[in-house]
Amino acid sequence: MAPHVTTADVSNVSTNDNYPEQPFRIGADSGKSATSMTVVRRNGSTAPFDTSRIAIAITKAFIAVEGDSAGTSSRLRALVVELTEQVASTLQQRYGVERHVNLEDVQDQVELALMRGGHAKVARSYILYREEHRRSREERLLSEHSGEAVVEATLTVVLADGSRIPLDKARLRTIIDEACEGLTDVNPGAVYAGTSSNLYDGISAKELGLAPIMAARAMVETEPNYSFVASRLLNDTLRTEALTYLAGTPRQASAKDMEQIYPTYLTDYINQGIKLGQLDPLLAEFDLTRLGQAIDSERDGQFTFLGLQTLYDRYFIHHRETRYELPQAFFMRVAMGLALREVQREERAIEFYQLLSSFDFMCSTPTLFNAGTTRPQLSSCFLTTVADDLDDIFQSIKNNALLAKFSGGLGNDWTPVRGIGAHIKGTNGSSSGVVPFLKIANDTAVAVNQGGKRKGAVCAYLETWHIDVEEFLDLRKNTGDERRRTHDMNTANWVPDEFMRRVESDGVWTLFSPDEVPDLHDTYGLAFSAKYAEYEAKAARGEMTVFRQIKAVDLWRRMLTMLFETGHPWITFKDPCNLRSPQQHVGVVHSSNLCTEITLNTSKDETAVCNLGSVNLAAHTTSAGLDVERLRRTVTTAVRMLDNVIDINMYTIPSARKSNLQHRPVGLGLMGFADSLYNLGIAYASDAAVEFADTSMEQLSYFAIEASSDLAAERGRYGSFEGSLWSKGILPIDSVEILREHRGGDLDQDNTKRLDWDTLRTKVKNQGMRNSNVMAIAPTATISNIIGVAQSIEPTYRNLFVKSNMSGDFTVVNEHLVRVLKARGLWDEVMVADLKYFDGSLWPIDRIPADIKEMFSTAFEIEGSWLIKAASRRQKWIDQAQSLNLYVAQPNGRKLDEIYRMAWHTGCKTTYYLRSTSATHVEKSTLVGTDGKLNAVQATSAPQQQPVASAVMPAAIQQVEAAPTAVTPAAAAAPTPSMMDVEFTPGGLAGSDVLACSIENPECEACQ
Template identity: 70%
Template sequence: MTIASQAVHQTAEQPIQLTVVRRDGSSTAFDQTKISVAMTKAFLAVEGADAATTHRVRDLVADLTGRVADALTSRGDARRSVQVEDIQDQVELALMRAGEHQVARAYVLYREERTKARTPADPAGVTAKPAITVRAADGSAAPLDVDRLRVIIAEAADGLDAVDPEQILDETIGSCYDGIAQHEVELALVMAARSYVETEPQYRFAAARLLLDQIRREALGRVHGEPRQASQADMATAYADYFPRYVQLGIEAGQLDPRLAEFDLARLAAAIRPERDLDFAFLGLQTLYDRYLLHIDKVRFELPQALFLRVAMGMALREDDREAKAIEFYEVLSSFRFMASTPILFNSGTTRPQLSACFLTTVEDDLAGIFTGIRNNALLAKYSGGLGNDWTPVRGIGARIRGTNGESQGVVPFLKIANDTAVAVNQGGKRKGAVCAYLETWHIDIEEFLDLRKNTGDERRRTHDMNTANWVPDLFMHRVEADGEWTLFSPDEVPELHDLYGAKFAEAYRGYEEAADRGEIRMFKRVRAVDLWRRMLTVLFETGHPWITFKDACNLRSPQQHAGVVHSSNLCTEITLNTTLDEVAVCNLGSVNLVAHVTPQGLDAELLRDTVHAAVRMLDNTIDVNFYTTPESERSNLRHRPISLGLMGFADALFTQRIPYTSDASVDFADRSMEQLSYYAIEASSDLAAERGHYETYDGSLWSQGILPIDSIDLLRTARDGDLIVDEGKQLDWEALRAKVRRDGMRNSNVMAIAPTATISNICGVSQSIEPTYSNLFVKSNMSGEFTVANPYLVADLKARGLWDQVMVSDLKYHDGVLAGIERIPADLRELYATAFEIDPMWLVKAASRRQKWIDQAQSLNLYMSAPSGRALDELYRSAWRHGLKTTYYLRSQSATHVEKSTLKGTDGRLNAVPVSLPEPTGAVCAIDDPDCEACQ
């Protein structure tokens, strides 16, 4: 790389058009940014990879670059030429004058290296075998087998043109020491590849393949009962021998369902696609290894493709042609076209197939009912269930208790117990129990409920580990808009309000207000609606809770209005199912990987249809093979058979099509893609109804009336007297689908919901759910550790334009993965790769509104604000309500300060290193992929 490229430097008096003569005799215009890049590299060489992220170095480079430019352009002539060597001489001189002698020397060496690079070099020597002894697990010792390392690394780098095997080998050997254990050598291999991910995203695949070699050794050895090694090439035949042994071992260990042995295992093993092991990026495979692959005494015996086939077999147990369906299910899972939720991946095909991700309950207003609810929380959470509790029926503080003639302490003390239960039941150490408490806005304890997550006050009335959400009726929003009064009641005196919504709720509520005025209600409180709304938003900003969810939109558009009431959402605000004291709502989830169905030209509709039909069948099957921990959940699930099909990889799909998130095209794509997914999902459920029969409570549902999700918008619009902003455009033949649903019915009461997908999107190596890109370079933390994440689409674009180098990596670190402050990145790339906090959150609301019209449930919608204010929050959440959203999820905001940057190579690239993450959003947020937050698939 030479210093020269196109640009024009300006002097204070007149423009100087300085021409740079290259070494080959060609010429180009002067560009001082190339001087800045060269100086920065020199500082990196002397002061390490952290140098370019410090203010001192960046300011000094900017100053010295200006001095060099001034020196070159202040020699009199308005038009003149200069040799590349002259420019480099001025750079050296400026560094020397600034007292940066070591940096100047590094710059000289850099010039010499570039000179050598332009001349033919001698063939590289072969890495010498070091005198290092390796200890095996049995205590024996042998020399480090460098040749074996070279073979493993070469296989890991196969097909990855940007990966340098010798670089990984040198880094690995440099991390080894005499007497090192064999497992540490394997770790050193993986860590060596990881250390280069920040500068070249292809290394994430090389690191995964090196980890895969370790997994193969561990699993094959455990299954065969003796040490085994296999290359990726060997697995083309090794899987066939391994798989039946794996099933038998799993059954003998009491982990796999004995019915799996009844399958034609040879036929299934022949369908395994070993090459798909190479599709994992490191984060995905490490997550799979740490949390999903089955093990005996912490020794894994399950390989990745065996996991997907085991899951597929578990969901095909009751199919007529089990093998054919298992293979079909395996295909969509192993290709990452669709991924089932974490409980399904954990438990399908096992002796305890608890496959449900979400449970919704209503808590009864008496002591026995309250503790039954808390007990059910523990049982449901035990096998990886996320919980949403409706606490609205529980009477408020000060309410009369007939049995003791005393006064209630309100709902908060019981929420504290529910909070501690969630902490205690950590799902066998796999992940922390998680629960969200919902309370309606008219509950007299609502003001204390808002403070549950605060860090000040009486700790006995705080729930630091529980999520909370406001269940907001439309009438409250109307009172806010009209600056009216709002009345708080205790539910024991206004029992109707819990089960009413829309016009009937408004009528009953006004009736209770009149009764309070007449003195007929003992406990009530009047507040200004706007004041309560502002406090809700203020606490949301300060603590991240309670979330804002909308009761009437959830109920008025629910297909199951005839069979009950939606009293809350779930842990992640995307599930909207009816609950009663006798029925716990249950939902089984999975997500379509949208980017796997997208090309630069758009969606592959036929492939998407095939994937959706297979996914809906899989999710419907889980209902019948599911292990239910409470009778209330089993009764509900078998009667209504709800499933929740969502999507992930939305941001990747936009990148593939070159569509910026902040564009009408992005909103249109959200609309079109969700319309197709909705159409195919409803079609698939109706096909299943024709084959297997409709769900028990189908008659009387909106489905039975030919009212599809797109049609139910009119119900909400009518209830709000037209005060609704929803685009109702459509492209597919919905009339034909209505006729089919009326004729054949629906197998499932509910079909769609968009969950966060944090974990399963990691497994597939795609962007999370419908989220915008958080950062283009950062360290992601989860229960598997710290992982460098670089946006591979951005890196590819920067490479294509000759802009990807170590200085760019340093710039990305310095700017926290945000491109706006990096001037040498072209404007079109800054727009395409804008990060979450650069995006006006109204774009998120508009896209979510377009999706919501097609969805019978809801979507986990995070909202990002770089500089929240009371006015901005008010406008944003009123807009979310007016655009017909059923729920919102976390409000994410940025901290005013940032943590000190550190080189990623030095943190996650060496043995025993202490990782240092780049900043995540702080304050009122849930960290992206927070290992303690399992509000995610």
């Protein structure tokens, strides 16, 4: 290991030890900065910003690693000048020329410059040096002050009105002690010391509130529990903000105080919300005293920093940017909003509150946004079919705007719109096709931004036989005619089984305009194949006007190429969505939704609506296995809550109301699947994980169907129940055989069952179902952030990274990994530095045992086939679909071909984003000071560092190749359908790390 740096801190470096005779000159500066920027020392005092001290610190860091001779090297002199200029420039850009900059931030930038420059050993040594001195300072300060907060006695705080008051050291100590209470491996003294380094005389009250938060979150990378500390400190500022607003005078409260305050606060909060016209006046009719007493104030302490910051920024009700809704009031408001029409509404409100605030289950974002408000648009997803009529096209675009206004995600079926060259009877002209209208729909989604909370989001679907499909594939390209590009709208292929069979047989595929083949849109399965062959025969006889024939494999290859290059269109399968739909008797599934998990019927007159929520599977899983009874209780209550949404919901268009009340579909999903595997000690890429995906989804499916049937006995069946698969005793697990039959037995989907399904079939036939559809696994992009678990069914993205969303940048470290490494004595500062350097991958780190590496393999280290195997097992239990992201570290034509054919062969209904590794990764320098919207220092990308190949590393990690050229349709030609050996450019997915749902893209949190 490299020796530690042995110099003093940056602010105390001597100018005559091992320092070149001529001073470094940074630009026109001869040492002291020409600006008036000042550095705030740890004791609160300030000093002029001095670039020579930065140069000295960098020089000494190199000397500590490379030896004394490095100090006289001309190479090093030039390098130090370059690095120092980078540090100084970055600090001046971020803080301005007349601002205070903290000493720790200066040191952070030194580390950042070293790591960006590829000087990993020097940076690593510097990190260890800083950690040693940080610990020694804490020990010294705690010893000298007997645990008292280390702050200057003379410091004053400037209030909003400009007046000054003495800093209240006692309260600062209280809130920090409270924030650390009950958490292991956190040190209040460390937070005290970090806070003191951010204090100065005349600090504003707002900055004082941020100081301990910044101190705590800076340590998240070394101890995940500091995320809870930072959250609790943020909650203190929120309490002050909310209580002061409601009281009309300054008011503060500790976490312990809230046990007494919450009951009376709830009444004040509800009354104020009603007065402002933000909350439904019906909330005042509840027994607020009883509900207030049911609030569990201790649950304020269970948020991670990312979770609470997300709620603060986007969910809590505010008036003119002042938040007056506290976390438990937020959950109670949602619970009350969903219990408005319950007979025993207080009992149900408390039941719903307990479920939400315990993090066992979470409603989707629209429900959290709007429940209990004066505009309760609570539904998550809307699906529409656009008819081949100019009036209906523009009515559909208007409907998109109305539906998106209050946080709905949209899926549009555009297949009926005639293609390019088709005859237009009214004008006796030729059609320009579907693409120009898609451009308008794209711009509408951008314009309607859901009240500034998030961008409107829509996905356009087109069947693979549509004459415009090749132009449709190009919609997201960055080249070509901008009038025929939709850079903001998602797109998806709606693929019939017949096309996949033609691909496998190297057959011909014929493209048609829908005005000449109108019944193809409403046909699926073997009936589609027969009808399609009839139209091909007509075309061969010259009886069709607009058609074109191509090789199916060539179109398939182009579909995969564009999916790689642009991230769109996604691949979704028409026939399994329809053949397994419980509602075949009353319509056709023409598309999925924005996130590809909803599969409901649509038509010109019917807009499908789905109401989502997700079970936190991790909360129901321990090392002993799945807590089945707890899961049953959770699912039973959750289905009731989702059913209530349908009746309470505000519908912005009549066709949505009609459809939702008639069919009453809901979509119960799950999140925290990866966390559950960690709890069980199971690696994601294993047969045991596939088995757990199967058994856990079977339990959830059983309880969800049972709960909906029991609701039918209590409240009545949904309107279109008779004739459905449910009414025939055909459950989702049974419908797998329908798909198998239509594929002539060519379906590689397991059909093992473990529970007493015969009893449930009888119950469903006798009692009916309250909901036409019950299950769908959504991405849970934001709600999983709120409760602090892995989203949906996703594998771990990275074990240590900076996550970006609309609330800022946040350090995310795999707490399960940290727990295991601590148990093995492997968690230390060197491990943190190594995780940063290797982008959160464990495989290149020699001292980590192989079993841990297997357990904590990240998304790009897991073969995509494992994700598909698990998805196939889940899909057999689900009446709708699941958002299935696929990860490929080094994509090529053959690999993509194999993955998507496997998804089809194993009965998956839909897939979502395809993700490949990108050319840039998360910053490899210290993550201290790079997380959170509150900090001025933001994370930036650094050149990718390829890990060293290892005999035990996954093949995806071992591939270190020169970047090949992206495939083009012409170059993609292959001798047989299976020979697609074309290499793609790494990162060709247009910066694919920001394409997957909400992992790093602030604007992709559309569904949940």
